Amino acid sequence: MNKHKRITKKEGLALLKNSDLLGLGEWADGIRKGLHPEKTVTFIVDRNINYTNICINKCTFCAFWRDKEDRDAYVLNKDELYKKIQETIALGGTQILMQGGLHPDFDIEYYIDLLRSIKSRFAINVHGFSPPEICYIADKSDLTIKETLNILKAAGLDSIPGGGAEILSDRVREILSPKKIKSSSWLKVMENAHMLGMRTTATMMFGSVEKPEDIIEHLEAIRNLQDRTGGFTAFIPWTFQPGNTELGSKGQRVKGSKEGTVPDLRTERSEVVEPGLSPHAATAIEYLRVLALSRLYLDNIENIQASWVTQGLKIAGVALRFGANDFGSTMIEENVVAAAGVSYRVSMEDIIRTIKNTGFKAAQRDTYYNILKEF
Amino acid sequence: MLAKTKNKVLSGKRLSKEDAIKLFETDDIFTLGKLASYAARKKNGNKAYFIKNIHINPTNICVNRCKFCAFSRSKGEEGAYEMTIDEIIHKLRAMSYELQPPYSEVHIVGGLHPDWPFEYYLEMISRIKKYFPKICIKAFTATEIDYFSRISGKGIVEILTELKRHGLDTMPGGGAEIFDIGVRNQLCPEKLSGEGWLAVMKAAHKAGIKTNATMLYGHVENYGQRVDHLLRLRELQDKTKGFQAFIPLAYHPKNNEIGGTYSSGIDDLKTIAVSRLVLDNFSHIKAYWIMLGEKLSQVALLFGADDIDGTIIDEKVTHSAGALSSKGLTAGELINMIKKAGKVPVERDSFYRKLKVKSQKRDVNE
Ligand code: SF4
Ligand code: SF4
Numbered sequence: 001m002n003k004h005k006r007i008t009k010k011e012g013l014a015l016l017k018n019s020d021l022l023g024l025g026e027w028a029d030g031i032r033k034g035l036h037p038e039k040t041v042t043f044i045v046d047r048n049i050n051y052t053n054i055c056i057n058k059c060t061f062c063a064f065w066r067d068k069e070d071r072d073a074y075v076l077n078k079d080e081l082y083k084k085i086q087e088t089i090a091l092g093g094t095q096i097l098m099q100g101g102l103h104p105d106f107d108i109e110y111y112i113d114l115l116r117s118i119k120s121r122f123a124i125n126v127h128g129f130s131p132p133e134i135c136y137i138a139d140k141s142d143l144t145i146k147e148t149l150n151i152l153k154a155a156g157l158d159s160i161p162g163g164g165a166e167i168l169s170d171r172v173r174e175i176l177s178p179k180k181i182k183s184s185s186w187l188k189v190m191e192n193a194h195m196l197g198m199r200t201t202a203t204m205m206f207g208s209v210e211k212p213e214d215i216i217e218h219l220e221a222i223r224n225l226q227d228r229t230g231g232f233t234a235f236i237p238w239t240f241q242p243g244n245t246e247l248g249s250k251g252q253r254v255k256g257s258k259e260g261t262v263p264d265l266r267t268e269r270s271e272v273v274e275p276g277l278s279p280h281a282a283t284a285i286e287y288l289r290v291l292a293l294s295r296l297y298l299d300n301i302e303n304i305q306a307s308w309v310t311q312g313l314k315i316a317g318v319a320l321r322f323g324a325n326d327f328g329s330t331m332i333e334e335n336v337v338a339a340a341g342v343s344y345r346v347s348m349e350d351i352i353r354t355i356k357n358t359g360f361k362a363a364q365r366d367t368y369y370n371i372l373k374e375f
Numbered sequence: 376m377l378a379k380t381k382n383k384v385l386s387g388k389r390l391s392k393e394d395a396i397k398l399f400e401t402d403d404i405f406t407l408g409k410l411a412s413y414a415a416r417k418k419n420g421n422k423a424y425f426i427k428n429i430h431i432n433p434t435n436i437c438v439n440r441c442k443f444c445a446f447s448r449s450k451g452e453e454g455a456y457e458m459t460i461d462e463i464i465h466k467l468r469a470m471s472y473e474l475q476p477p478y479s480e481v482h483i484v485g486g487l488h489p490d491w492p493f494e495y496y497l498e499m500i501s502r503i504k505k506y507f508p509k510i511c512i513k514a515f516t517a518t519e520i521d522y523f524s525r526i527s528g529k530g531i532v533e534i535l536t537e538l539k540r541h542g543l544d545t546m547p548g549g550g551a552e553i554f555d556i557g558v559r560n561q562l563c564p565e566k567l568s569g570e571g572w573l574a575v576m577k578a579a580h581k582a583g584i585k586t587n588a589t590m591l592y593g594h595v596e597n598y599g600q601r602v603d604h605l606l607r608l609r610e611l612q613d614k615t616k617g618f619q620a621f622i623p624l625a626y627h628p629k630n631n632e633i634g635g636t637y638s639s640g641i642d643d644l645k646t647i648a649v650s651r652l653v654l655d656n657f658s659h660i661k662a663y664w665i666m667l668g669e670k671l672s673q674v675a676l677l678f679g680a681d682d683i684d685g686t687i688i689d690e691k692v693t694h695s696a697g698a699l700s701s702k703g704l705t706a707g708e709l710i711n712m713i714k715k716a717g718k719v720p721v722e723r724d725s726f727y728r729k730l731k732v733k734s735q736k737r738d739v740n741e
Contacts, residue, residue, distance in 0.1 A: 021677055022412070106449060278698035280708060283715040284670035285677070314640035315670045321641065357639035358404065 007297050009216050016212045028292035028323035036325045041355045046095035047088040047332035051076045055101025059177035065101050085122050094366050098128030108141040112155040112278040119156030125367045130163035131189035135181045146192045159367050160193050160351040162201035168221045169214040184304050194231025207282025208240040217259045219297045226300045234303035238310045239282040284315050288322045295323025325349050384410045390653050392602055394552035398649045399598040411648035414677045416478035419681040425709045425719035428480040429470050433458045437486030441563035442632040447486050460499050464721045480725045484740030493527035499539045501546035504542030509543040511725035517575035518550035521567045535548050536584045545725050548587030551552040554607055555600040578615025588618050593638030605653045641672050644678045651679030676716040
């Protein structure tokens with residue numbers, strides 16, 4: 001394989017299926033060094049604000065959604081929202097990640113008001129509304145995706161998170177999130193956003209029901225779009241977390257359980273899995289392999305994020321030698337993953353220390369990867 | 376940079392102190408990992424071992440109170456506990472109902488209790504053996520053996536012989552920490568010295584008791600002191616051949632007097648790899664998942680480790696110090712981790728004899 005040429009789908013598949021991980025890691029590490037020779041690993045101080053957990057989509061892997069009638073269903077009121085943003089700014093935060101469920105009663109007016117009221121009070125980057133939300137807003141208000149994005153941008157939306165991508169293969173999406181938008185819609189939202197000058201990230205959630213071919217299909221779709229638009233700032237692969245979800249423990253979704261009281265369903269899990277679904281979460285080795293391959297495959301995306309939230313700090317540190325150059329967000333609040341029982345409470349100091357102990361300089365960045373502060 | 380060391384490894388030559396320090400200092404973790412994998416494969420092929428075992432910590436009351444220890448308590452202090460032999464038997468019995476198929480080893484270590492006589496430990500061992508004759512008893516660190524000798528007035532050899540006669544099968548490798556006296560004075564001034572530790576192990580090996588060896592790293596020591604530790608183990612092993620596995624233990628900073636930080640994942644992997652390369656006379660290097668976390672232990676299988684220990688039920692010592700790993704992994708999870716690392720899982724007994732190779736379809740997603 002020519003290491004200076006773009007990796008083809010076939011080559012990517014071969015690397016994913018059987019390659020020596022250390023060799024792959026070394027290759028990805030070399031590419032990372034070439035792209036980021038300054039030996040700095042960045043992170044962003046931001047807060048995840050989930051404006052509502054009421055969602056009509058009910059994706060099988062999601063532990064976060066509630067029905068409107070559930071006793072712990074909520075819509076965040078403005079005072080709470082402002083308080084959260086104030087706290088974020090006080091902690092040196094520069095961005096809020098605004099995401100939420102697909103609420104049956106909201107239309108675009110709700111989102112316009114939400115954005116305007118934030119932007120009129122705070123100088124903070126709003127990184128918000130992943131493609132499923134954008135499509136839903138468009139749908140509810142009879143607008144095109146482009147119109148929707150234009151309106152939201154005018155109201156103050158700065159950039160768009162890459163969530164809801166899971167695996168961009170409709171076969172997989174049919175199992176994981178049958179009501180969620182199709183791959184083509186996800187890509188269309190991103191393409192339109194990029195055309196309007198908005199930067200976005202791209203994610204991939206793997207380790208559920210996908211096949212190696214699906215992962216390659218995903219990487220290929222992202223690379224193709226990036227060739228056309230150049231709008232992706234970063235790629236973030238992360239692993240499906242079996243836990244408090246329908247997919248991980250069929251029929252045992254425990255509603256109303258709070259963080260810390262989530263029952264451990266590991267033991268039952270192996271008995272009640274979906275056909276074709278691994279009873280085990282993707283292991284660290286699979287994670288590092290996909291991460292390294294992402295670094296190699298996505299030669300047109302500058303940044304690859306390590307996912308400390310799903311991997312823990314030690315593996316996230318190791319990931320810095322397998323292609324990653326960014327630690328993502330300090331996640332002042334992480335509801336979605338915490339609800340699935342994987343909650344690594346990690347402070348900024350822990351992140352900085354991990355980066356330094358792994359042999360890199362640590363720096364806080366903004367949404368667009370400009371360095372704000374070195375540590 | 377590693378070319379010279381690489382040649383030595385490939386031609387089967389022993390590494391020097393300088394080689395070992397260079398390996399710790401290198402940034403080239405990939406070459407290091409590949410060399411360690413090569414060395415591991417030469418010893419154990421593509422196998423990765425695990426064992427089904429249970430941990431019993433009979434008491435956390437300890438006269439030593441080492442500074443890094445979050446587990447121990449003084450007598451009468453809140454949270455101090457002691458188990459009667461009946462309670463231990465009861466617990467083991469309950470566990471053997473719960474675990475199907477049952478465990479093959481019980482691992483017993485605890486605090487240095489101010490009042491328990493040596494006879495109490497003998498009775499503990501012989502009663503466990505009587506109730507569970509097929510289960511291997513791996514018990515007591517060198518620190519405890521030395522303590523038994525002091526409280527009973529008997530010599531080390533006599534203590535070991537009596538324990539063996541009552542049913543002790545093997546000994547764990549704890550209490551080694553870092554042999555260097557300067558480090559030891561900072562870490563655990565009251566504990567048995569490095570020389571004392573090695574002397575107990577030598578006596579155990581002579582008495583026909585196989586043991587493990589450990590090293591607690593990532594606190595105040597430097598690479599030179601780590602390497603010195605490894606070399607002293609290698610030297611004793613040359614003489615006795617009594618060590619089965621070497622287990623590097625990552626220091627945990629929570630709830631103790633030393634504080635500090637968790638070791639980085641890269642440091643953990645390097646330590647595994649250098650251990651594999653330096654300890655050329657040890658058959659096994661264990662990535663103890665309780666200490667490293669299950670995810671890192673799996674990656675360690677690509678850096679020279681060939682054992683990830685067991686399905687440990689109820690581990691108290693490390694979790695008191697803030698271990699982030701889960702408290703028990705099922706055999707299915709261990710097998711999956713090993714297979715996904717491209718290795719062949721082998722369930723072993725306390726002496727690394729193969730019990731049965733698992734290939735349950737249900738456990739793996741092919
Ligand atoms: S993943 Fe998003 S769209 Fe799916 S159920 Fe959860 S909140 Fe709703
Ligand atoms: S490490 Fe062992 S000897 Fe030291 S205080 Fe803890 S239990 Fe006692």
